[in-house]
Amino acid sequence: xxxxxxxxxxxxxxxxxxxxxxxxxxxxxxxxxxxxxxxxxxxxxxxxxxxxxxxxxxxxxxxxxxxxxxxxxxxxxxxxxxxxx
Amino acid sequence: xxxxxxxxxxxxxxxxxxxxxxxxxxxxxxxxxxxxxxxxxxxxxxxxxxxxxxxxxxxxxxxxxxxxxxxxxxxxxxxxxxxxxxxxxxxxxxxxxxxxxxxxxxxxxxxxxxxxxxxxxxxxxxxxxxxxxxxxxxxxxxxxxxxxxxxxxxxxxxxxxxxxxxxxxxxxxxxxxxxxxxxxxxxxxxxxxxxxxxxxxxxxxxxxxxxxxxxxxxxxxxxxxxxxxxxxxxxxxxxxxxxxxxxxxxxxxxxxxxxxxxxxxxxxxxxxxxxxxxxxxxxxxxxxxxxxxxxxxxxxxxxxxxxxxxxxxxxxxxxxxxxxxxxxxxxxxxxxxxxxxxxxxxxxxxxxxxxxx
Amino acid sequence: xxxxxxxxxxxxxxxxxxxxxxxxxxxxxxxxxxxxxxxxxxxxxxxxxxxxxxxxxxxxxxxxxxxxxxxxxxxxxxxxxxxxxxxxxxxxxxxxxxxxxxxxxxxxxxxxxxxxxxxxxxxxxxxxxxxxxxxxxxxxxxxxxxxxxxxxxxxxxxxxxxxxxxxxxxxxxxxxxxxxxxxxxxxxxxxxxxxxxxxxxxxxxxxxxxxxxxxxxxxxxxxxxxxxxxxxxxxxxxxxxxxxxxxxxxxxxxxxxxxxxxxxxxxxxxxxxxxxxxxxxxxxxxxxxxxxxxxxxxxxxxxxxxxxxxxxxxxxxxxxxxxxxxxxxxxxxxxxxxxxxxxxxxxxxxxxxxxxxxxxxxxxxxxxxxxxxxxxxxxxxxxxxxxxxxxxxxxxxxxxxx
Numbered sequence: 001x002x003x004x005x006x007x008x009x010x011x012x013x014x015x016x017x018x019x020x021x022x023x024x025x026x027x028x029x030x031x032x033x034x035x036x037x038x039x040x041x042x043x044x045x046x047x048x049x050x051x052x053x054x055x056x057x058x059x060x061x062x063x064x065x066x067x068x069x070x071x072x073x074x075x076x077x078x079x080x081x082x083x084x085x
Numbered sequence: 086x087x088x089x090x091x092x093x094x095x096x097x098x099x100x101x102x103x104x105x106x107x108x109x110x111x112x113x114x115x116x117x118x119x120x121x122x123x124x125x126x127x128x129x130x131x132x133x134x135x136x137x138x139x140x141x142x143x144x145x146x147x148x149x150x151x152x153x154x155x156x157x158x159x160x161x162x163x164x165x166x167x168x169x170x171x172x173x174x175x176x177x178x179x180x181x182x183x184x185x186x187x188x189x190x191x192x193x194x195x196x197x198x199x200x201x202x203x204x205x206x207x208x209x210x211x212x213x214x215x216x217x218x219x220x221x222x223x224x225x226x227x228x229x230x231x232x233x234x235x236x237x238x239x240x241x242x243x244x245x246x247x248x249x250x251x252x253x254x255x256x257x258x259x260x261x262x263x264x265x266x267x268x269x270x271x272x273x274x275x276x277x278x279x280x281x282x283x284x285x286x287x288x289x290x291x292x293x294x295x296x297x298x299x300x301x302x303x304x305x306x307x308x309x310x311x312x313x314x315x316x317x318x319x320x321x322x323x324x325x326x327x328x329x330x331x332x333x334x335x336x337x338x339x340x341x342x343x344x345x346x347x348x349x350x351x352x353x354x355x356x357x358x359x360x361x362x363x364x365x366x367x368x369x370x371x372x373x374x375x376x377x378x379x380x381x382x383x384x385x386x387x388x389x390x391x392x393x394x395x396x397x398x399x400x401x402x403x404x405x406x407x408x409x410x411x412x413x414x415x416x417x418x419x420x421x422x423x424x425x426x427x428x429x430x431x432x433x434x435x436x437x438x439x440x441x442x
Numbered sequence: 443x444x445x446x447x448x449x450x451x452x453x454x455x456x457x458x459x460x461x462x463x464x465x466x467x468x469x470x471x472x473x474x475x476x477x478x479x480x481x482x483x484x485x486x487x488x489x490x491x492x493x494x495x496x497x498x499x500x501x502x503x504x505x506x507x508x509x510x511x512x513x514x515x516x517x518x519x520x521x522x523x524x525x526x527x528x529x530x531x532x533x534x535x536x537x538x539x540x541x542x543x544x545x546x547x548x549x550x551x552x553x554x555x556x557x558x559x560x561x562x563x564x565x566x567x568x569x570x571x572x573x574x575x576x577x578x579x580x581x582x583x584x585x586x587x588x589x590x591x592x593x594x595x596x597x598x599x600x601x602x603x604x605x606x607x608x609x610x611x612x613x614x615x616x617x618x619x620x621x622x623x624x625x626x627x628x629x630x631x632x633x634x635x636x637x638x639x640x641x642x643x644x645x646x647x648x649x650x651x652x653x654x655x656x657x658x659x660x661x662x663x664x665x666x667x668x669x670x671x672x673x674x675x676x677x678x679x680x681x682x683x684x685x686x687x688x689x690x691x692x693x694x695x696x697x698x699x700x701x702x703x704x705x706x707x708x709x710x711x712x713x714x715x716x717x718x719x720x721x722x723x724x725x726x727x728x729x730x731x732x733x734x735x736x737x738x739x740x741x742x743x744x745x746x747x748x749x750x751x752x753x754x755x756x757x758x759x760x761x762x763x764x765x766x767x768x769x770x771x772x773x774x775x776x777x778x779x780x781x782x783x784x785x786x787x788x789x790x791x792x793x794x795x796x797x798x799x800x801x802x803x804x805x806x807x808x809x810x811x812x813x814x815x816x817x818x819x820x821x822x823x824x825x826x827x828x829x830x831x832x833x834x835x836x837x838x839x840x841x842x843x844x
Contacts, residue, residue: 015194017138038135041707042195045647049194061663062648063744087622166700172581173603182554182561185642190485198643199706199832202550203582203603208833211700217717220700220835221611224552224582224603232600236615239622265564269577320590320599430578430587 005076012072015050016043028073033066044069051075056084086337090241090302091309091441093249094157095397097390098123098146099296101381104153109398110381110406119276120263121294121383133213139196143174146297147206147255152213154299155251158308163251163301164244165219166210167236169229170203171386171428175259177201206255216251227428228318230254230298230387231436235316241304253299254387263293271384271429273354282354282380283411291353291429294383298390300397306441311400311422314338314437324361327433328368331425334435342423343370346416347399349392349409351426353379358427365425366412374405374414381408389426389434396422400440446679446694447617448844450687453529453631454785455521456670456772457493461528466789469797470817474771476654476666481517482636483559486645489652492636493668493773495521506592514575516553517635517669519585521778525671526589529629533675534685538595542625545597546616547586548608548632549777553579555637585633598625603777605831606739607698608632609672610780610839614696616676626681631673631781640776641667647706649743655774656801657740657767658747658813665741668773672781674788691788694824694842695726701834707745712753714836715739719757719826722838730758732824733840735796737787738813739828740767741774746830751809764820766799766813780829780837787825787841794822 009023012032016039030036033044041062048065051057057079059065068078096104100121101114114124123146128137131149140148147168155163177200184193199205204222211220219240223232230253237252266272273290282292302313315334319327335341342348348369352362366375382391399405399419424436454461457475458468468475476491481498495502500510502520506527515523537543557564557580563573578584583601590597598619602611609632616628634640644650649664656662682689699721701714708714723729736758739750747767754765768786775782790796799813827839 019138040135040704042139042199042705045195048648049192049646052192060648065648178580181643182558182639185558185638186561190638190642193642193646195643195646198639198646201643202605202832204605204831204833204835205705207604208700208705208835211702211834212704215702217699217702217714219698220604220833221602221615221698222604223600225586225599225601226581226583228599239618239624242622243618261565265577268564268569268574318598320587321596 001076004079005072008072008076011050011054015046026072029071032069032071055079057082087238087242089312089314090238090304091306091312092397093301093303093309094154095300095394096150096154096157097296097298097394098126098150099382099391100124100294104150109402110408113280113408116279119272119292120258121279121292123296141174141176141200143176143255143257144200144206148209150297151210151251151253151299154301155214158301160249160301162214162216164248165240165250166207166216167221167233167250167252168207169223169233169254169387171226171229171256173203173224174200175257175262179259179261210251226386226430227432228434230390231316231318231434234313237302238313238316241302244304247305248303250302251299252302253297254390255297256385256387257295258293279380283352283377286354286359287356289356291355291384294385294388296382296391298394309441310397312439312441314439317435319433321431322433324364327361328364331435334437338437340421342368343372345373345421345423346414346419347374347376347405347422349376349378349396349422349424351379351392352377353384361427372414372416374410374416375412376405376409377411378409384429386428389424392424392426393436396424396438444621446692447620447676448679448682448689449674449691449693449788450677450682450689451529451533451675452785453525453527454672454782455495455524456775456782457495457668458772460524466793468771469786472798472800474654474800476773479636484638484641486641490641490650491654491666493666493775494636495669512572512575516556516576516579516584518549518553518555518633519588521635521669521671522585522589522633523592525673529673529675530593537627541627543597544616544619544625544628545586545590545595546600546602546612546628546630547589548602548612549582549585549634550603550605550608551637551640552582553584554639555635558637558639604835605833606776606779607829607831607835607837608777608780610829610837611698613674613780613784613839614698617693617696620676620678627675627677629673629675631671632777633671634669634776634778636667636669651742654801655742655770657742657769657799658751658806659802660804660806662742662744662747664743666773668775670772670775670778670782672778672785674781674784689844691791692842692844695722695728695840697721697725697838699836701836703834706832708749708830710749712749712756714834715750715753715828715830716756718836718838719753722826722840726840728824728840731761733763733826734820734822735790735825736763736765737783737825737827738765738767739830740769742769748806748808750828751806755809755811762811764796764814764818766797768797770800783827784839784841787827790822790825791841791843795819796822
């Protein structure tokens with residue numbers, strides 16, 4: 001799980017072009033949206049593409065997606081349960 | 086007839102200089118490959134730091150240039166934002182299109198799609214300035230910027246109170262664009278060095294450029310650099326029709342061609358459009374300086390934005406940098422400037438600007 | 443006080459057909475034009491319903507007496523020409539050679555519908571091939587130029603591209619050009635053809651519904667895409683009367699504002715939409731009580747309908763004004779939507795009918811009055827039409843009976 005979270009953080013940084021950030025800068029449980037990392041609805045769509053491309057998980061409804069994307073922890077748990085690759 | 090409006094500030098990002106550089110075309114850059122890319126300023130400070138990470142070059146250029154023009158004029162929030170672009174963000178369009186083709190229409194990311202919409206820069210400028218006023222984008226090839234200026238002119242004439250408008254333009258080149266247009270004879274082969282462009286005016290083709298220019302305009306003359314008197318656009322016009330339009334426009338403003346101090350021409354080294362500029366040069370009298378600008382910025386749909394910035398700098402400095410001069414005139418001051426431009430795809434435009442001092 | 447601007451001719455093509463009769467017939471009989479696309483060659487054809495025009499490119503070319511095959515005319519241009527041909531057919535075309543006029547067109551992705559298929563050829567090493575005919579067709583102005591050249595016109599030309607509000611903006615510019623004395627008349631409107639670029643683009647935003655769209659419904663999921671073109675002839679009322687032209691409606695008010703909230707989402711309480719509707723009313727010298735029918739933007743996306751719904755209720759709280767979205771009929775025709783829906787608004791006045799909001803079952807939780815779901819015969823003197831686009835672009839238009 002730790003390795004997955006670390007990889008995931010790196011993928012998030014790359015996919016959202018979070019310049020100058022390192023995985024160690026992102027807390028597992030910190031909220032990704034709103035006050036936390038400050039991501040917005042477009043970023044959430046980008047992250048859903050990340051889940052599909054890297055883990056084969058397709059989320060059709062953007063609102064469902066937001067719940068999964070609350071934090072790195074919630075994303076990692078969802079990936080573990082639903083990944084197809 | 087509409088009343089003149091006033092340009093309060095002008096800002097550019099161009100292949101010669103950008104808004105953080107001081108001086109007016111002092112350090113002319115030479116380009117040998119037929120492609121003139123912009124020199125980029127530091128965008129931070131002009132754009133929301135969270136948003137900037139997603140933005141392509143054109144968006145960063147356009148937004149920062151617009152914000153800078155406002156800053157120069159000490160305007161926090163304009164009442165309207167009007168822009169023109171010939172091609173919009175080609176990088177974003179190409180990226181989404183290629184991704185769609187390569188991924189066979191599956192699993193596509195939205196950012197480049199959203200940013201490929203022609204009014205995305207307008208949206209960002211409105212967001213950053215909290216400007217909820219009139220907001221418009223013209224995408225009409227070689228007259229896109231002129232239409233934005235014309236709309237600003239109309240809007241400022243319609244206003245019952247003092248009003249300030251942000252008007253600008255932006256266009257970029259990409260390797261794909263250069264390649265694609267070379268197949269229909271846009272570019273000179275081989276490409277001349279840009280500063281020698283007009284020595285090759287008997288062959289077809291030109292050199293490619295890009296840039297952005299933004300201006301703040303008002304219906305009040307206070308603190309203005311110059312006035313915008315008239316804007317005229319034409320499509321599929323013969324040189325004789327353009328000459329006719331120039332003479333009528335000047336006549337409406339109590340001027341004749343031989344009284345123009347600076348005739349700023351959009352000649353681009355392409356023989357197909359050179360006859361108009363040759364005729365203008367023949368008719369223009371001793372009084373008039375004939376100047377050209379496309380050797381500095383290259384050819385693109387909204388190069389007249391760069392030319393308009395040049396005009397504002399000429400009024401401000403009351404000087405004409407040598408690099409612009411085709412033929413020096415005997416006029417003492419620069420009281421009026423007539424910009425006559427064309428674009429590859431058969432459009433022409435005429436702008437009349439006057440000093441306010 | 444500026445003289446009134448009126449509409450004296452129209453031309454339209456969409457999934458509902460061509461011309462006034464086919465469109466009003468469909469509207470009255472609740473016959474939507476949505477189906478799986480046949481002409482758009484997309485991997486997703488069986489997944490999504492779209493408002494596709496029932497003509498192939500070759501059929502459109504034949505109708506326009508143009509050569510078929512790779513003729514250099516994109517579907518966007520062909521749709522524009524088809525709609526324009528109807529308008530020009532209903533008008534004394536000497537008006538456009540003897541007096542000054544403007545052609546204000548609008549679209550979102552130019553000739554992308556053709557370019558996207560040929561792009562690999564464009565960027566290959568090939569110097570020859572049919573793709574060369576399309577090499578200058580990507581930008582928005584290619585259809586505008588083609589309209590002028592096809593009809594042999596030399597107008598004041600402009601092309602606007604502000605996403606989904608584009609042709610509504612074209613109508614505003616036309617009216618202002620006439621009122622400022624720049625031209626005597628203006629042909630204004632917009633065109634957009636279905637393309638894989640757009641379908642996949644909106645799909646990447648996860649706001650496209652695979653089923654027919656459900657505006658203002660609690661279970662709405664997103665929009666359906668459509669294509670089409672619509673153009674309206676604007677002129678001063680006195681000019682129309684002088685030449686004995688039939689006046690279809692008065693273009694009595696308009697406004698263009700920006701949400702300044704987010705690149706793609708509207709302000710959630712509908713502040714932007716409210717503001718623009720209020721300004722349009724002000725411009726028309728009307729109050730909310732004067733509006734009989736609202737043709738909403740109503741794309742059926744989660745965000746738009748919530749914001750627009752709230753704005754409508756805030757503004758029209760005292761008079762439960764009849765409103766509906768007609769996008770279930772045609773799909774979201776993007777840049778053409780403003781003009782297509784202006785046409786529907788004018789027909790509402792001509793027919794004295796409010797058009798139904800199809801596919802509606804249960805209202806959005808946050809709203810209290812529902813859209814009209816049957817064609818409603820009623821006195822209609824003033825219609826408000828909304829078009830809201832990406833980049834925060836908000837436009838409202840008002841049309842009135844003469």
